[in-house]
Amino acid sequence: MLKHCLILSILLFSLSLSAQTPKDSTVVMQDSTKSDLLLKQIGNGFFPTQFWNFDLRYLVKFNQYEGLRTGLGGVTNAGFSETYRIDSYVVYGFKDHRFKYKIGGGARLNEDTKTWLNFSYTDDLEETGSSKFLTDARFFSFFEPRLLNIDLFHKHITSALSLEHQITPNLTTETQLAVSNIRPTYSYNYVLDDKAYDAFETSTAKVSLQWSPFNTYDYKDDNLVETYSGYPKFSLQYTKSFKSVFDADFNFSKIDFRTIHKITHKNTSYTTGVLSLGLAHGDTPITHLYHAYPNNINKETILNRFSVAGINSFETMFFNEFFSDRFTSLVAKHYFKPFAIAKHFNPQLVLISRFAIGNMNHISRHQNLSFGTLKHGYTETGLEINKLLLGFGLSLTYRYGAYHLPEFNDNIALKFTFNITL
Known part of the structure; x- marks a missing residue:
């Protein structure tokens, strides 16, 4: 290596x-x-x-x-x-x-349909419980706040072959065949048919769709470029794992769906909503199940948990607190018009509400990890005041409802925010 x-x-x-x-x-x-x-x-x-x-x-x-x-x-x-x-x-x-x-x-097979055949060999880490769409647009941030606190990773060595194809400018697809060798970095056994797996192989096929029906495009220098990004946008992905193909250990399937919507108001304020759904069926280890993007450190006091807020993460949910094989989450934000206090000082108030619900079958198969489910529905609400100084702001979030904790302070998350654009 x-x-x-x-x-x-x-x-x-x-x-x-x-x-x-x-x-x-x-x-x-x-x-x-x-x-x-x-x-x-x-x-x-x-x-x-x-x-x-x-x-x-x-x-x-x-x-x-x-x-x-x-x-x-x-x-x-x-x-x-x-x-x-x-x-x-x-x-x-x-x-x-x-x-x-x-x-x-990769090699480009067709210029007009942006068809690319790609290959890769990867030896890296992946966060346990995370779920990504193949067709997701590239995301870059100078500072990724949630990444600072993640501690539950699994190693994977993955060989993959994928095909990107644009059916229309508004509909893109990607298909991937992958073989992975997976080793959790934490103490974990997945028990199936009286056998405990602390490492395993998977052979998967994925088909992902990204549909943006309200985007508009126009030709510029003989190239089709996006002129307007419209909402809502939709993503759909199906994953199938095949047992015994290239010595894979499990049969399971997953369906992931996400829609993003944005409503712009007359006074330049706007409201966004992200609805996510995931369903895993079959013999699925914890590495391929779902968390709800928690972002709270497992420490005692509010100040000890002081960190940086994420974008769509649950700020009061502790890392590794919940896992699901089926879940739904909704994140709604309302961005007020920035306060024009000074030329270079325009803080912005954001109101936030988050909800997640989920459950899991065969919890006893997952050994050496302690976690709960979201079957009663998880709720939190809060606010952000962004761009107070050099892109930094403050976030305050409160956890309430079925998973409200006995100690009042444990339900509060006070954090920095970070927003900067070039």
Whole structure:
């Protein structure tokens, strides 16, 4: 593994050196006048060079298991090729003392339908209970607050082959075949047919759809570009795990659905809503089940739990407190018009309400982990005052209802918020 990482590091370094060598002084002068484009690309999480776009997501991160995680990664751009791409990274965790990496790439099969055939080999960590859509748009944040507090990860070595295809500009799909070797980093056994699995293999097929029926597009320089992002947007994904295919251990299936809506009001305030549903059926280990994106540290006092609020996470729900094989969550936010106090001081008030409900069959199969279910419905509400100083603000959230805790202070989450745009 170390050998592969060193090779990948040399490749990335070589590309960066060649990319930073200008052809002539005219190119340098032209590049110097494109600061606005560069700023936009950095805002999307890339630092572009001649052949290689460095992915800023891999530079510096922190979590409870790896501690400081740092590395290099990125993807080739049109300067390298318009029909082929390399998409790889290598990172190192200073707390677990382990390299992680991905070696991947793709070939474009059709330009008009943006059809790409991709392959990847990944040796990394994944948060237990998380669920991602293949078709999700790339997400980049200079600061990922929830990541700081996550401690429940599983190792996975995954070989994957995927096909991206745009049926229409408003409907995109991605299909993936993957084989994974999974090792939880925590004490866990999944008991099935009198056998306890502390590690396992999966062979999965995924089909993901992203439908944005109210987006509008227009041609610019012979390229179809999005001119308006409309709402609602819909995502649907089906996952099937096949037992005994490439020595896989379990048969299970999953259906995930999400819709995002935004209503803009006349006074420039707006309201957003995110509805998420997940259903897992069959012999499903905890790694592939659902949490409700908790973001509260398991510490005693409010100040000890003081951290940074996430975007759609449940701020008063403790990490690893609940898991479900079927769940629904709804996050609603109302953003008031920013207060025009001064030229560079425009704080914004946001009202928030979150709800989640779920349950689980065969809880006894999951051993060495203690958790509850959401069968009675989890509720919290709160507010944020954003952009008070250098993008930072404050968040206050209160937990109430069926899962209200006996100690009053345990139901309160006081945190920073962080919002910055380029």
